[in-house]
Amino acid sequence: MLSVDEVERIILNLVKPFDPVIDREILPLAQTLNRILAEDIKSELDFPNWDNSAMDGYALRYADLEDSQDLRLAVAPDQIPAGMAIAKPIIKGQCIRIFTGGMLPVGVDTVIMQEDTERIGDFLQLKVKPAQGEYVRRKGEFITAGTILVKAGTKLGVTEIGALASARCQQVKVYRQPKVAIISTGNELVSLDDSQPLQLGQIIDSNLYALSALVTQAGAIAISFGAVSDRKDELEVVMQKAIASADMVISTGGVSVGDYDYVEELLEKMGADIYVRSVAIKPGKPLTVAALMHSDRGSDRTLYFGVPGNPVSTMMSFWRFIHGAIAKLGGADETNWYPQFMKAITTDDLHSQGRRETYLWGRLIYQKGNPIFQPVKNYSSGDLIGAIGTNALAVMRVNQTYVAAGDEAIVMII
Numbered sequence: 001m002l003s004v005d006e007v008e009r010i011i012l013n014l015v016k017p018f019d020p021v022i023d024r025e026i027l028p029l030a031q032t033l034n035r036i037l038a039e040d041i042k043s044e045l046d047f048p049n050w051d052n053s054a055m056d057g058y059a060l061r062y063a064d065l066e067d068s069q070d071l072r073l074a075v076a077p078d079q080i081p082a083g084m085a086i087a088k089p090i091i092k093g094q095c096i097r098i099f100t101g102g103m104l105p106v107g108v109d110t111v112i113m114q115e116d117t118e119r120i121g122d123f124l125q126l127k128v129k130p131a132q133g134e135y136v137r138r139k140g141e142f143i144t145a146g147t148i149l150v151k152a153g154t155k156l157g158v159t160e161i162g163a164l165a166s167a168r169c170q171q172v173k174v175y176r177q178p179k180v181a182i183i184s185t186g187n188e189l190v191s192l193d194d195s196q197p198l199q200l201g202q203i204i205d206s207n208l209y210a211l212s213a214l215v216t217q218a219g220a221i222a223i224s225f226g227a228v229s230d231r232k233d234e235l236e237v238v239m240q241k242a243i244a245s246a247d248m249v250i251s252t253g254g255v256s257v258g259d260y261d262y263v264e265e266l267l268e269k270m271g272a273d274i275y276v277r278s279v280a281i282k283p284g285k286p287l288t289v290a291a292l293m294h295s296d297r298g299s300d301r302t303l304y305f306g307v308p309g310n311p312v313s314t315m316m317s318f319w320r321f322i323h324g325a326i327a328k329l330g331g332a333d334e335t336n337w338y339p340q341f342m343k344a345i346t347t348d349d350l351h352s353q354g355r356r357e358t359y360l361w362g363r364l365i366y367q368k369g370n371p372i373f374q375p376v377k378n379y380s381s382g383d384l385i386g387a388i389g390t391n392a393l394a395v396m397r398v399n400q401t402y403v404a405a406g407d408e409a410i411v412m413i414i
């Protein structure tokens with residue numbers, strides 16, 4: 001059985017990221033939130049594009065203060081609001097009223113904020129001596145023209161979108177979203193759309209919904225292939241269709257050692273290379289990772305994940321292994337390929353048998369700024385209801401069997 005770290009490495013090595021030219025689309029900036037940038041974007045302008053004031057106050061020449069004993073300057077008759085270019089320089093010994101974003105006149109190098117002054121008629125009394133250059137945003141101080149503003153592979157968030165807008169970037173080249181096919185397997189499954197009363201032994205195919213949500217959250221497009229019965233011939237047809245139509249396939253169920261677990265056998269029959277059959281992780285031990293050639297995709301292989309059907313195990317396999325694979329496939333830079341871990345105080349004892357890396361689900365909250373982990377009451381991987389509210393997983397490494405309530409645990413953020 002492979003370790004969690006080995007499986008993570010194997011999977012990421014198997015993923016070939018999208019091509020930045022072929023696998024991209026051009027979108028208006030407003031539609032790019034959470035999309036992955038497919039090219040470096042350079043700034044065509046200096047930012048700021050001219051020296052300007054960072055405050056409402058008065059602009060002055062610092063050297064004039066050196067000459068004045070009493071920190072008193074004459075006030076020029078003009079004002080400089082934002083958006084106005086002032087052509088004439090101010091005369092020596094004068095300061096000028098300026099507002100935030102207002103362009104500094106030639107020769108002026110310092111701004112004193114309004115609150116630190118007192119206006120006495122045509123004069124300004126400074127209450128403190130400003131430092132030279134204070135409250136001035138210099139031309140090119142944030143970035144100079146021609147430098148990279150946002151790098152390819154960046155997931156576009158609020159700050160990036162704002163910066164790209166200020167750089168007049170109307171259209172943005174982003175990677176297309178990976179298409180991820182989802183297949184649920186199991187004779188017991190009934191579609192949520194089905195209006196017939198549930199028969200004894202039947203359950204709703206909830207994994208389809210949870211997995212679709214996970215895939216969407218990871219920035220990809222989920223394509224449902226519905227619930228398939230545990231019949232080899234039927235399953236094979238659906239698996240083949242899914243492989244042909246998606247960049248990645250996830251099937252749930254049928255990867256364990258039960259008599260109806262056919263996924264691996266069928267993958268082998270289809271000529272897939274199988275890289276992972278099980279992982280030393282709890283929950284989520286049965287995990288099939290395979291790659292298959294597909295005629296439509298040249299030499300690029302489709303990655304296939306067969307994850308266990310127990311609802312929390314399905315999620316665990318996704319959180320720990322598939323999320324990063326989608327990020328890499330979709331062109332996101334390396335900072336997006338790995339889960340984030342942090343430390344938090346656990347409110348309850350955490351136990352593990354210590355044989356497999358164990359993930360205990362629960363809720364990460366903050367109390368007076370301190371991260372606190374509240375584990376769920378019951379860790380049954382079949383208990384979706386008990387998992388409601390989960391936003392973090394405590395990690396117990398192999399051989400670690402106990403973390404006492406009140407002690408620090410390692411927590412993976414999901």
Ligand code: AMP
Pocket residue numbers: 184185186188189203204205206207208252253254255256258307308309310311382
């Ligand atoms: P399996 O991995 O196929 O052995 O399934 C393990 C458990 O997960 C069984 O109790 C199944 O009924 C349940 N299960 C399998 N697939 C799903 C699904 N799509 N939605 C909800 N539960 C499922």
Ligand code: MG
Pocket residue numbers: 185186187253254260309
């Ligand atoms: Mg099954």
